[in-house]
Amino acid sequence: ATRGNPSEVRRIFSMGIAYRNAIASQILFGPDGYLYFLTGDGETELDPYNLAQNKKSVLGKVLRFDVDSFPSAAELRKRSAWGNYSIPRDNPYVYDNQSLPEIWALGFRxxxxxxxxxERPSYFLCGDSGKDQYEEVDIVMKGGNYGWPYFEGDFPFHSLNSSGRNNNMNSTNFISHVMGYDHSQSNTNEGSSSIVGGFFYRSETDPCLYGKYVFTDLYGFAIWVGTENPENSGNFTSARVPFSCAHNSPLQCKLGKTHPHGPHLNLNYVFSMGVDNRKDIFLLTSNGVLRIARPSRCNYKCSKEKFTGSQIPRHSPLSDTGTGVKGPQMGFSLFFYSFSFFLLYFTL
Known part of the structure; x- marks a missing residue:
């Protein structure tokens, strides 16, 4: 659709805001048809009120709503005036009077x-931004607790009790992350980082990237690709991949610090990622919008890439040029359209 013409505007959910930062992160519909709402802990100093662990607070949570069904009178009494939705019957705390029934998962910063x-609707992955040390990617599961503020990644952050028994994730019932990176691995100039969760790559555009999980960082110095091995095991390894801009792109990357693989470039700020109906991945940056394109667009090789008539470069009102990256095994490209899109390519 190129424009919207809503016939109805309805408030779905409202909440009080006691803090100024890290409140609402994202809303999205899941393959189950329910609405998921991500909230931060409010970014109070070190979460002193333990809101991310408090099941009576909506902060530091993944919430799940049924917005197609109107609430019953009993639900309205229980929920006060928070919104116009129903609670999915399979939410983990729907029958727990000591917890908010909207909660799907908790323990997020x-x-x-x-x-x-x-391709696998049970794989629900979230990037969770850390405080001082670590950024993480979590597989979010029903009723899962991901440890904040007691852990930042696998590193103890707050003590669970005076005995200090939370010396590692195995000593608790928290769920550990599946991928992540230390702040020193991303924005080495400033030492700060902020993860941008991504997507599993399911497009046919770059067959060498198919099935990999792509994610990045706000500061635009780094892109990671995660590989699950064996498939459906939940065991991931991730690698940072260098990237570069195509020589004929009207929008060039800025030169960053030198890395063992060569100079690192800077996309400025990366705010979000998205996919289109072809399942191509896009990056929304302060420079423009980037799309993964065919490796050959940036003179990189993917042994699985096949050319058809529809893939032959063609010029249109949205003229296309690109950017590229280099690494040891496979390719990843993003593409620039004259006024807003930008092509990048990298390899693993």
Whole structure:
């Protein structure tokens, strides 16, 4: 659709805001038809009120709503005036009077961008931004607790009790992340980072990237690709991949610090990622919008890439040029359209 013409405007959910930062992160519909709402812990100093662990607070949570069904009178009494929705019957705390029934998962600091794998709907991955040390990617499950503020990644952050027994994630019932990176691995100039959760790549555009999980960082110095091995195991490894801009792109990347693989470039700020109906991945940056394109667009090779008539470069009112990256095994490209899109390519 190129424009919207809503016939109805309805308030779905409202909440009080006691803090100024890290409140609402994202809303998205899941493959189950329910609405998921991501909230941060409010970014109070070190979450002193333990809001991310408090099941009576909506902060530091993934919430799940049924927005197609109107609430019953009993639901309205229980929920006060928070919104116009019903609670899915399979939410984990729907029958727990000591917890908010909207909660799907908890223990997040600032979940920034989540997505469902289009081929495996049970794979719901979220990036969660850390405080001082670590950024993480979590597989979010029903009733899962992801540890904040007691852990930042696998590193103890707050003590669970005076005995200090939370010396590792195995000593608790918290769920550990599946991928992540230390702040020193991203924005080495400033030492700060903020993860941008991504997507499993399911497009036919770059067959060498197919099935990998792509994510990045706000500061635009780094892109990671995660590989699950074996498939459906939940065991991931991730690698940072260098990238570069195509020589004929009207919008060039800025030169960053030198890396062992060569100079690192800077996309400025990366705010979010998205996919289109072809399942191509886009990056929304302060420079423009980037799309993964065919590796050959940036003179990189993917042994699985096949050319058809529809893939032959063609000029249109949205003229296309690109950018590229280099690494050891496979390719990843993004593409620039004259006024808003930008092509990048990288390899693993």
């Amino acid at each position: 600032h979940p920034w961008r989540c997505s469902f794998d289009s």
